[in-house]
Amino acid sequence: MVHSVLGQRDSDPDLVLTLQFSNPGSADRQQLVALANALRATAQELVPGVSTRARMDTAPAAAASKTEAIDAPLVIDLPARQVFSRGEPVSLSHTEFEILSHLARRPRVVVSRRRLLELSGNLGERERAGRSVDVHVSRVRTKLGRYGWLVSTVRGTGYRFDPDSRVRIITETAAA
Structure with a gap:
């Protein structure tokens, strides 16, 4: 296709x-x-x-457009910066996508809150940032719906992406 x-x-x-x-x-x-x-x-x-x-x-056919059916219940297309849940686009903010992308590129690796705070651009505003990473992660989980559990909290350390065979992660584009 x-x-x-x-x-x-x-x-x-x-x-x-x-x-x-x-x-x-x-x-x-x-x-x-x-x-x-x-x-x-x-x-x-x-x-x-x-x-x-x-x-x-080269995995089994995924969505070619937002209206086509997706063969996986959740598709995270990192180069296109798109996420689809059951064929429907998931609207993530820039920061939410950066956090999800960072975690998805490092499955099963614990990423510190500080590193995620750097991704959100709030590191220099530490007083105002407060629990902003926690809020962004919570929103990602909510928007992923039944797949929100893929982002795990590692108490006292940070967050981890727990991969699942039903989730497709597209990581690279074709060579130019």
Whole structure:
């Protein structure tokens, strides 16, 4: 499946190609990169000046758009900065996404509240920050709904992301 989104950003067209393969054994990574490059070249021929980015996902087909069904109940697409729960987009603030992203990239690793406070940009405002990390983590858990338990509290230390086989985490885009 190939999905593309064409939009406008500062009058320069932007094309995002998402290549999703339900059978990752059918093509190796080099072939997938070659396909992405060929699609980029074709897009540039059709729309001169287009800026292209490609994202590859070789796990079973995920959502190609916000309205398509997602094969996993929770998808965290780190490069696209998107989260989908049961096919519906989850709206996270910048700080909430940074915290979730930081934790998801380090499954089972305890991350200190201080480090998460740095991510939230409140480290210099320590007096006002108070329990802001706890509030952000609480909001992430609430917005993840039934998967909120993926973010565990490690008492007196910080937080940890506990991975689950039903959760898809997309971590990289296709090579440019």
